[in-house]
Amino acid sequence: MKIPVGYRFAAASASFKKPGKLDLGAIVSATPAVAAGVFTTNKFKAAPVLQCKEMLADGRRMSGFLVNSGQANACTGDQGRANCRETLNLAAQALDVPADELLPASTGVIGAQFDMRKWAAVMPALRESLATAGPEDTARAIMTTDTMHKLAEASFELHGGEVRLLGMCKGAGMISPKMATMLCFVVCDADVSAQAWQAMLADCVDLTINRVTVDGDMSTNDTVLALANGASGVAVESEDDYVELRKHLLSVLEELAYKIVMDAEGGTKVAFIEVSGAKNDVDAEKVARAVGNSPLVKTALFGSDPNWGRIICAAGYSGADFRAEDLVLKIGGVLVFRNGTPEPGDMDHLLKPIMKERDIVIHIAVGNGPGSSMLLASDLTRDYVSINADYRS
Structure with a gap:
């Protein structure tokens, strides 16, 4: 697997689901990256969705994602928002990134409050995993009823050299955009403008992840987040470069969208x-x-x-x-x-x-x-x- 330059991965077990199961993951960029996001249109947006939208609103660069499975932190009120922010503070210290540059996401059961003692206890393990974990580990940590982890990658040449894309997602049930009970994370090492990256992501999501259904249900937590850190040294400047980057982003999201439907809860077709x-x-x-x-x-x-x-x-x-x-x-x-x-x-x-x-x-x-x-x-x-x-x- 060709991993985009400048990213590290983490995964740990906090017993949010079952003891010993990976249920907390992170992706960290060596340098702050251009960030883009697309989210659920459900009126009952989960705390991490609200937090992400607030953080992305001012256009600042981000250093990574923090994602847990097992608890959705949805319909949890002010306490849920406060807990979400505290998880970012805890993870920021463990991962050595600013808390306001770490985008959160959660998936799992609606209505339950986080057990913050478990969050605090798992941070040393999350930090240690940065040295050993790979994309597969993080992809497994975000699974709920999924039967397999879901990854897709692309590497291609632009005028300035090679660029790499890597995407991962979870989703098997409560799937009907816009969007679905799915979380999706994309990392790229190209240098691209924030405006173009957001427009490209939104367009490609609409053509892929927003075109799947398992059961007609829309989640409170649907999130697609994407980072582009420029660590490859390849700038996306010409029209041809933008077309090529969009083509491969679309291809990665198409593969992930197919894998979601293929892995539908009990699905065979x-x-x-x-x-x-x-x-x-x-x-x-x-x-x-x-x-x-x-x-x-x-x-x-x-x-x-x-x-x-x-x-x-x-x-x-x-x-x-x-x-x-x-x-x-x-x-x-x-x-x-x-x-x-x-x-x-x-x-x-x-x-x-x-x-x-x-x-x-x-x-x-x-x-x-x-x-x-x-x-x-x-x-x-x-x-x-x-x-x-x-x-x-």
Whole structure:
């Protein structure tokens, strides 16, 4: 793995979840970095989300991220905000960075206050881990119901030399942007302007992480944070450089978004729902989300059942403006429905092998308009119900 220049990683067990499980992580930049962030739109924003937004508002450089799993620090009021700030003070001393340059993130159960004794007790271990931990360790520390840690990387040449990108995320359930129960951290060693970095991140998140759904639920803690520290010595100056950096940032986030849906709680399928021909992108997204969030569509995916009528039904109640007779449905490239009626032939036989695949492409054309959208959606399984029924057990 080509790690971006100038970053160190940390991971420790504070027993926020279970004794011995990594549940506290950090990424530290050797020099303060340009920072960007995108956050949940839930009205009940968690304490670390509010803290990050406040810290990023003045545009100052940041030296790293601090993230815990096991407790969300959401719906915890003034005490939760105070605890969040105190965790930054504790970690700043352990990691030798200013507290006002450390961005926090949390994930886990809503409503519980931090046990600050555990936070204080774990700091020596967090400090020691800076010498030995790698990206995989930090990625494991942020997991909750994830079954695997999620990393993606890119290295590429700009006019001034090699630039590296590394992204990590967690997310498996309560996933439906904007955004999802997911945390995502990206580090880069290019020298890029703060304005361009924020605009690039927001744009790429909208095209990737904001285009996934597992269960239609939006979290209180969703956070995407990105640092660019310039440690490679490569400045992003020309238009070509900006295009190249954006292309690779998009690629890293696309890979992470796919891994989230692939690791959906109990998930076995990833549906690529493509909608075209809508009057506008908003209408296209309505169709994609109605199909991707439909429990009936999702359970059919789980059962490898080519019950295409559920897809048509969901598109019909999506609220998008289109004529029923204009809708054309293809599954795995097989034409299934057009002109208001199913195509002739044994569709069950044709679609059976397609429905057994892990990745299934569902294309829905609703007219000849310019609007389009794409959504990655998981299936809905018995394991999903079991995992979430027992989440706090």
